[in-house]
Amino acid sequence: MKKLIAANWKMNGSLAANEALLGAIASGLPAELTCEVAVCIPAPYWAQFRLLAASMPSLASLALGAQDVSSHASGAFTGEVSATMLKDFACRYVIVGHSERRQYHGESDALVAAKAQQALAAGITPVVCVGETLAEREAGKTTEIVKRQLAAVIHANGHCISEIVVAYEPVWAIGTGKTASPQEAQAVHAVLRAQLTAASAHADRVKIIYGGSMNGSNAASLLAQPDIDGGLIGGASLKATEFLTIVSAASI
Ligand code: PEP
Numbered sequence: 007m008k009k010l011i012a013a014n015w016k017m018n019g020s021l022a023a024n025e026a027l028l029g030a031i032a033s034g035l036p037a038e039l040t041c042e043v044a045v046c047i048p049a050p051y052w053a054q055f056r057l058l059a060a061s062m063p064s065l066a067s068l069a070l071g072a073q074d075v076s077s078h079a080s081g082a083f084t085g086e087v088s089a090t091m092l093k094d095f096a097c098r099y100v101i102v103g104h105s106e107r108r109q110y111h112g113e114s115d116a117l118v119a120a121k122a123q124q125a126l127a128a129g130i131t132p133v134v135c136v137g138e139t140l141a142e143r144e145a146g147k148t149t150e151i152v153k154r155q156l157a158a159v160i161h162a163n164g165h166c167i168s169e170i171v172v173a174y175e176p177v178w179a180i181g182t183g184k185t186a187s188p189q190e191a192q193a194v195h196a197v198l199r200a201q202l203t204a205a206s207a208h209a210d211r212v213k214i215i216y217g218g219s220m221n222g223s224n225a226a227s228l229l230a231q232p233d234i235d236g237g238l239i240g241g242a243s244l245k246a247t248e249f250l251t252i253v254s255a256a257s258i
Contacts, residue, residue: 007210007211007213007235008040008041008042009041009042009213009215009229009235009236009237009256009257010041010042010043010044010171010213010215010235010236010237010256011041011042011043011044011236011237011239011249011252011253011256012043012044012045012046012071012099012101012133012173012215012236012237012238012239013043013044013045013046013047013071013239013243013249014046014073014101014104014217014238014239014240014243015045015046015047015048015073015243015244016073016106016240017048018048018244019047019048019051021051021054024047024051024054024055024058025054025058027244027246028045028055028058028062028065029058029062030246030247031045031065031068031246031249031250032058032062032064032065033064034246034247034250035064035067035068035250035253036254036257037064039067039253039257040257040258041236041253041256041257042069042236043067043068043069043253044068044069044070044071044098044099045068045069045070045071045243046071046072046073046099046100046101046133047070047071047073048073049072049073049087052070052072052095052097053095055070055095056070056095056096069098069099070095070096070097070098070099071097071098071099071100071101071133072087072092072097072099072100072101072130073100073101073104074087074100074101074102074104074107074121075087075088075089075092075100075102075121075124075125075130075132076088076089076121076124077117077120077121077123077124078124079124088124089124089125089127089128089130090128092125092128092130093128093129093130097130098130098131099130099131099132099133099171100121100125100130100131100132100133101132101133101135101173101238102118102121102122102125102132102133102134102135103115103118103121103122103134103135103136103155103159104135104175105135105137105175105177105180106180109177115154115155115157115158115159116158116162118134118155118158118159119158119159119161119162119163120162122134122159122162122163122170123162123163126163126166126169126170131169131170131171132159132170132171133170133171133172133173133215133238134155134156134159134170134171134172134173135173135175135217135238136151136152136155136156136172136173136174136175136198137151137152137155137174137175137176137177137180137217137218138151138152138176138177138178139177139178140177140178143176143178148176148194149194149197152174152194152197152198153197153198153201156172156198156201156202157201160201160202160205164205164206167202167205167206167209167212168202168206168208168209168211168212170212171212171213171214171215172198172202172212172213172214172215173214173215173216173217173238174191174194174195174198174214174215174216174217175216175217175218175238176191176194176218178218179217179218179219180217180218180219180240181219181240181241182218182219183219184218184219185218185219185220185224185228186216186218188227188228188230188231188234189231191216191228191231191234192231192232192233192234195214195216195231195233195234196233198214198233199212199214199233202214213235213236214233214234214235215234215235215236215237215238216228216234216236216237216238217237217238217239217240219240219241219242220237220238220239220242220252221239221241221242221248221251221252222242222247222248222251222252222255225237225251225252225255225256226255229255229256236256237252237256239252
């Protein structure tokens with residue numbers, strides 16, 4: 007299976023900064039990509055991405071992604087963006103259940119599952135984030151937490167669960183510079199793989215990617231693990247050379 011490297015720009019960027027960053031990424035990408043690369047950029051810049059991709063051929067090989075989606079199809083939900091709106095910009099991926107949304111916006115497992123459902127209904131792949139906090143890890147609850155978070159999405163989307171991507175993102179590793187060791191990450195990925203296998207005959211198609219301070223120096227050892235099928239990259243995705251090093255580590 008091809009690895010997936012997905013950038014999560016979070017709430018960063020401007021017209022000028024995006025053009026510089028995407029230009030630098032485009033000029034450093036290999037002519038033939040042997041992994042999938044996605045950029046999950048803030049919604050106001052999707053149109054800019056489409057315009058730039060039309061003029062930079064190597065950018066056209068990148069998939070566009072969103073960072074969130076409404077759990078509703080349309081209507082009186084001020085500030086929300088629907089899955090069909092993502093589809094209008096040909097978004098291929100959408101991150102759902104990022105820990106920053108769970109933590110700062112009180113998103114529950116059920117809400118995350120409903121968001122995944124909206125994405126799937128629109129033909130967009132949800133990148134379902136799961137992960138434990140430091141306190142939960144120290145209490146020995148990692149498996150219980152990630153299984154509970156994924157179970158909600160499986161429960162609501164069972165029939166098409168092989169169409170999702172799962173991102174294991176230990177909360178204590180996000181933006182902190184602390185990375186799960188390759189063995190620690192692999193152990194959780196194996197748990198998630200087993201859970202998906204129990205739910206679907208096609209679980210081997212599901213990419214389980216790792217996120218949490220992945221960078222140019224640690225990517226290769228993480229990506230070498232048997233159940234780590236790619237990375238969700240925050241901070242390092244805002245630096246073209248770091249991001250390109252991760253892409254090349256995934257390109258074997
Ligand atoms: C993320 O926010 O999804 C993430 C993995 O961030 P960072 O790489 O900065 O830890």
